[in-house]
Amino acid sequence: MENIFIRQDFNIKRGCKKSLFCNCHTKPGGNRRNLSFPEAQLDRFMMKLSMGPLDREEELAVLERYMESEPLDTLSSVITLEELKSAKVAASHIYVHKCIQEYIVDIVAKTRKGDSVVMGASPRGGLALLKCAKAYAYLSGRTYCIPDDVKAVAEFVLAHRIVLSYSMNETNELVRRILHNTSVPTEEFSS
Amino acid sequence: MIQLSVFVIYKLIGLLPLLFNLFKLPKAHVKDEEVEEDIRERYDNVEKLGKKRRISFPEALSPAERIRKRYKKKVLASQDRIASEGKRSDMELYTARECSEILKVPQMGDLYEKARYSPYECTVEDVKNMKNVCKN
Numbered sequence: 001m002e003n004i005f006i007r008q009d010f011n012i013k014r015g016c017k018k019s020l021f022c023n024c025h026t027k028p029g030g031n032r033r034n035l036s037f038p039e040a041q042l043d044r045f046m047m048k049l050s051m052g053p054l055d056r057e058e059e060l061a062v063l064e065r066y067m068e069s070e071p072l073d074t075l076s077s078v079i080t081l082e083e084l085k086s087a088k089v090a091a092s093h094i095y096v097h098k099c100i101q102e103y104i105v106d107i108v109a110k111t112r113k114g115d116s117v118v119m120g121a122s123p124r125g126g127l128a129l130l131k132c133a134k135a136y137a138y139l140s141g142r143t144y145c146i147p148d149d150v151k152a153v154a155e156f157v158l159a160h161r162i163v164l165s166y167s168m169n170e171t172n173e174l175v176r177r178i179l180h181n182t183s184v185p186t187e188e189f190s191s
Numbered sequence: 192m193i194q195l196s197v198f199v200i201y202k203l204i205g206l207l208p209l210l211f212n213l214f215k216l217p218k219a220h221v222k223d224e225e226v227e228e229d230i231r232e233r234y235d236n237v238e239k240l241g242k243k244r245r246i247s248f249p250e251a252l253s254p255a256e257r258i259r260k261r262y263k264k265k266v267l268a269s270q271d272r273i274a275s276e277g278k279r280s281d282m283e284l285y286t287a288r289e290c291s292e293i294l295k296v297p298q299m300g301d302l303y304e305k306a307r308y309s310p311y312e313c314t315v316e317d318v319k320n321m322k323n324v325c326k327n
Contacts, residue, residue, distance in 0.1 A: 095309065095310045097310075144308050148289075183281075183284060185307075186283065186285070186286065189263065189281075
């Protein structure tokens with residue numbers, strides 16, 4: 001999350017450490033009136049992920065896990081702070097070709113077009129998409145970004161930044177459609 | 192007498208450049224011919240070397256360009272298959288990875304991505320690999 005501050009008192013604000021993650025949880029199908037953020041604040045969230053409903057097997061596994069013990073008591077960290085910091089630095093050094101940057105700009109620009117779009121993704125959304133694509137490339141073991149990295153994260157990065165006139169839930173579908181119909185920087189096949 | 196001798200010396204000095212040119216001119220002509228012959232010989236040699244070293248068009252491209260060219264050729268050749276399986280007719284809408292997955296040649300996508308999006312130089316070995324991969 002960007003521009004984050006912890007408010008300790010009413011008058012004191014302190015900038016958070018760069019390694020801090022801020023997660024906001026909402027119930028699936030939660031009432032939007034109670035859980036809505038202002039659009040400007042939503043734009044500060046890097047990604048919106050949905051775990052989706054559990055299937056029968058997964059629900060059974062949850063019951064079994066909680067049968068005799070509390071899994072949170074034995075929960076341990078999977079990465080140290082130093083490892084996280086070095087991973088962030090390494091991800092920031094991922095090479096992004098100019099054509100990939102243009103591809104990101106094209107996708108973000110398309111979120112602003114259309115009759116049903118009240119508000120498209122901001123330039124901040126484009127920056128977030130670039131950062132996430134770089135992180136995805138890093139986690140895939142590459143030192144350079146490819147269009148597939150952008151495609152893989154675009155829906156989670158852009159959908160919550162778009163406001164449509166008819167339905168809030170259709171934004172994911174809109175991003176999918178944009179990705180489906182945007183030319184990828186490969187070769188010119190038409191000539 | 193003195194005046195006469197001064198006059199003769201003066202005349203002789205005046206004749207010196209003429210005598211010098213008389214002796215020099217034939218040599219200069221010979222030199223020019225030699226130079227002309229040399230140039231002709233050199234030109235012939237250059238022509239011969241030029242014929243030997245003439246570079247064909249595909250070799251003039253860099254390895255990355257050759258990989259990209261092969262990829263384009265392969266995709267255009269398999270256009271119908273990609274369009275039917277990917278459900279989009281425009282080939283520019285597909286990523287290299289998507290195309291290579293449809294054509295079941297994952298190496299093609301990897302090599303193309305290296306040539307197109309990476310900062311690294313492709314090698315002749317990469318071109319050979321691309322050639323082999325695209326043959327299948």
